[in-house]
Amino acid sequence: MTRYVDEDLRGAEFRECDLSGARLIGVVMQDAVIDGLVGNLVVNGVEVTEYVEAELDRRHPVRVLLRSEDPADLREAARQLHTAWAATIERIRRTPGIERRGVNDEWTAGQTLRHLVFVHDSWFRRCCLGSAGLFTPMGIGPTVEPYRGAHGLDVSLDPDLDEIVSVRAAQVAELEAWLGEVTAAQLAAPAPVPGDDVWPPYARGRSVRRCLGTVLNETFEHHGFCVRDLDLIEAQDAGPREPGDA
DSSP: OOOOOSOOOTTOOOOSOOOTTOOOOSOOOOSOOOOSOOOSOEETTEEOHHHHHHHHHHHOTHHHHHTOOOHHHHHHHHHHHHHHHHHHHHHHHTSTTGGGOOSTTOOOHHHHHHHHHHHIIIIIIITTSOOOSOOOTTOOOOSSTTTTTOTTOOTTOOOOHHHHHHHHHHHHHHHHHHHTTOOHHHHHSBOOOOSSSOSOTTOTTOBHHHHHHHHHHHHHHHHHHHHHHHHHHHHHHHOOOOTTOO
16 A cells, blocks of 8 residues: 655646545645545545535436436436537537647547547447447547557547547437337346457446446546536636626
């Protein structure tokens, strides 16, 4: 276990780190941001996870649908997610080029959409449908080898927004058509993941419902990231507000 004692960690950034079991004792934490998969978090003796989850559900009611086992709820969740993304894509189009701009070392909007292309190919087509077909070349997958540029991915591609949106539209239609017919029994069945060594390597043995959950949750979470970063970019472009500005 690594211990940091009397260290000055102001401004430190922990990205893609596993902090499970971490203990922060006697620390000063002001203006801090925690963004990730958080559970059983105790702050000054108070378990705050339920408070946080309840507030997130209040802000984003679709989260409740995403946890449901009812196919009708999942269909509605997908519809709401795709409606939200459609509105965000229209927002992107109003500022040409913004889809290629990023902040804080995060993915750009275009890269985020390309990641969802990969998520659909891997977690839906492969894990829910059992497809062994190659992934869409423009998709952006994990950074780890041998998966980063494997199974049809082409990391050299630089598609424009229209190309990306066209691919995503076809994927959305495919998912909605499948959700329109899937049953609770089919969702509960083991995922028909092919037996080859292709991403995701740890999906075998999961249910179809759990794999679908990854698709829908990624669609939701990355929409939030994208909107957050678009807000930051637009705020930077607007510049500082002067006293008396409306």
